[in-house]
Amino acid sequence: MISFSAVSKRYPGGQEALAGISFSLAAGELAFVTGHSGAGKSTLLKLIAAIERPTAGSVVVNGQNVGALKRGAVPYLRRNLGLVFQDHKLLYDRSVFDNVMLPLSFGTLAPRDAARRVRAALDKVGLLARERANPIQLSGGEQQRLAIARAVVNRPAVLVADEPTANLDAESAARIVDILLSFNQVGVTLVLATHDEALVARHGRRVLQLAAGRLARA
Amino acid sequence: MRTWLRQHRGAFTRAVHKLLAQRAATLLNALVIGVALSLPAGGYALLANLQGVAQRFTFEPQVSVFLKPEAKRAELEARLRADRRVAALRFVSRDEALAELRVAEGLADVVAALERNPLPDAFVVRAADGGAAALEGLAGTLRALPGVANVQVDSAWAERLAALARIGRLALAALAVLLATGLVAVTFNTIRLQILTQREEIEVSQLLGATDAFVRRPFFYLGLLQGLAGGVLALAILWAGLAVLNAGVRDLAQAYGSSFQLVFLPGRDALAVVAFAALLGWLGALLSVSKYLR
Numbered sequence: 001m002i003s004f005s006a007v008s009k010r011y012p013g014g015q016e017a018l019a020g021i022s023f024s025l026a027a028g029e030l031a032f033v034t035g036h037s038g039a040g041k042s043t044l045l046k047l048i049a050a051i052e053r054p055t056a057g058s059v060v061v062n063g064q065n066v067g068a069l070k071r072g073a074v075p076y077l078r079r080n081l082g083l084v085f086q087d088h089k090l091l092y093d094r095s096v097f098d099n100v101m102l103p104l105s106f107g108t109l110a111p112r113d114a115a116r117r118v119r120a121a122l123d124k125v126g127l128l129a130r131e132r133a134n135p136i137q138l139s140g141g142e143q144q145r146l147a148i149a150r151a152v153v154n155r156p157a158v159l160v161a162d163e164p165t166a167n168l169d170a171e172s173a174a175r176i177v178d179i180l181l182s183f184n185q186v187g188v189t190l191v192l193a194t195h196d197e198a199l200v201a202r203h204g205r206r207v208l209q210l211a212a213g214r215l216a217r218a
Numbered sequence: 219m220r221t222w223l224r225q226h227r228g229a230f231t232r233a234v235h236k237l238l239a240q241r242a243a244t245l246l247n248a249l250v251i252g253v254a255l256s257l258p259a260g261g262y263a264l265l266a267n268l269q270g271v272a273q274r275f276t277f278e279p280q281v282s283v284f285l286k287p288e289a290k291r292a293e294l295e296a297r298l299r300a301d302r303r304v305a306a307l308r309f310v311s312r313d314e315a316l317a318e319l320r321v322a323e324g325l326a327d328v329v330a331a332l333e334r335n336p337l338p339d340a341f342v343v344r345a346a347d348g349g350a351a352a353l354e355g356l357a358g359t360l361r362a363l364p365g366v367a368n369v370q371v372d373s374a375w376a377e378r379l380a381a382l383a384r385i386g387r388l389a390l391a392a393l394a395v396l397l398a399t400g401l402v403a404v405t406f407n408t409i410r411l412q413i414l415t416q417r418e419e420i421e422v423s424q425l426l427g428a429t430d431a432f433v434r435r436p437f438f439y440l441g442l443l444q445g446l447a448g449g450v451l452a453l454a455i456l457w458a459g460l461a462v463l464n465a466g467v468r469d470l471a472q473a474y475g476s477s478f479q480l481v482f483l484p485g486r487d488a489l490a491v492v493a494f495a496a497l498l499g500w501l502g503a504l505l506s507v508s509k510y511l512r
Contacts (some may be wrong), residue, residue: 078426089421089425090422091419091422102422105228109219111224154427162413
């Protein structure tokens with residue numbers, strides 16, 4: 001499902017974020033990406049979503065070599081990925097419902113089916129009753145749940161979450177993790193970056209530990 | 219196909235909402251485009267009116283040969299027909315000339331006031347060669363013929379008018395190109411500002427799988443609609459301008475016994491102005507999107 005082979009990433013200016021990273025994740029697998037700030041966790045996730053391209057090596061996601069993808073093919077790769085960001089990346093000029101509808105508006109789903117899909121996703125994260133609210137009216141935990149609903153509305157095979165519990169209280173963080181794990185339990189491959197050691201210890205199966213851009217543990 | 223149409227409809231709707239949400243800015247931009255476009259469109263309308271007037275008169279290379287009262291018509295006609303530079307010949311008697319003058323616009327009263335017919339008999343000669351030098355050469359020969367009182371090269375003024383109209387059209391074309399560039403720049407900047415204000419939405423959409431076409435489409439519609447609104451405003455300005463001018467033109471024309479009025483652009487030309495404005499808006503959007511949405 002996801003395969004990194006001798007992957008390096010050097011940003012313009014010479015900073016090497018990742019060096020010689022190799023690992024594979026099977027379909028339906030759960031992996032925590034851990035490490036201190038600056039270890040390369042976010043870069044690794046960005047490579048999966050083709051937000052960044054590797055400087056060396058190959059990244060294969062869903063059978064596609066991400067590094068060799070043409071610009072026009074990247075959106076179609078991303079539609080098969082669910083992305084959850086630490087800062088939510090919600091749009092505050094539209095409702096909760098419209099935020100989740102956004103990824104479906106690019107696709108081929110008929111509006112009525114899309115609306116049904118949006119409500120199902122909101123229901124799954126416990127926000128169906130807030131569909132008309134503006135995201136600004138939601139708490140931090142609710143906003144992150146909204147971001148998860150938006151990430152899963154396309155029913156992706158892979159879910160990638162970058163520090164989804166950062167800045168959340170323990171209760172909200174636990175709920176977020178439970179929701180993410182519930183998708184993994186139904187076969188979605190889940191890659192979750194976190195620096196929360198307790199979280200990894202509690203749920204950790206596969207751990208990809210990064211240290212200064214290198215894989216310390218896989 | 220249905221999806222493609224739905225996405226276009228969505229992009230169009232978003233663009234309309236965006237324009238309506240910023241009514242004042244939209245109106246100002248459309249006004250800038252409208253005023254700028256109304257200048258060449260107005261010039262074009264005036265030229266078209268001028269050409270309409272000019273076309274009432276002949277543009278053929280004609281020479282009028284006015285005869286002395288004692289001229290021998292048959293002999294003169296034979297000599298004219300023998301000249302190879304003469305393509306066609308028509309005799310206009312003084313009575314016919316007066317009759318023509320009587321029906322000419324604004325001259326009926328003048329003719330009625332005449333005690334006797336002051337006009338001479340004349341031949342209207344159509345020259346085989348319409349060049350200025352050839353016409354002057356022919357006129358010189360005709361002047362030397364016995365019984366000829368005067369020779370007038372009729373097409374000279376019309377040619378001058380046509381030349382002036384050509385210069386006018388060229389000047390208008392240059393003005394249109396200049397202003398079109400300005401309009402593209404206005405749309406370019408408007409779309410640039412829109413892109414900047416929607417930067418976050420664009421970024422999020424791209425992260426979630428929006429194609430470049432999906433992201434760019436609303437901006438194209440925005441430019442197109444802005445140009446369209448500008449084009450419609452240009453026509454409105456032109457219509458109002460002609461209405462104001464016509465009040466003065468009417469008085470002037472009446473003084474000459476004419477009912478001449480400036481007319482608005484024909485439907486096809488008016489549509490072309492609106493389509494051209496829309497195209498310029500689209501072009502401005504294309505340039506802006508190509509630069510700021512890479």
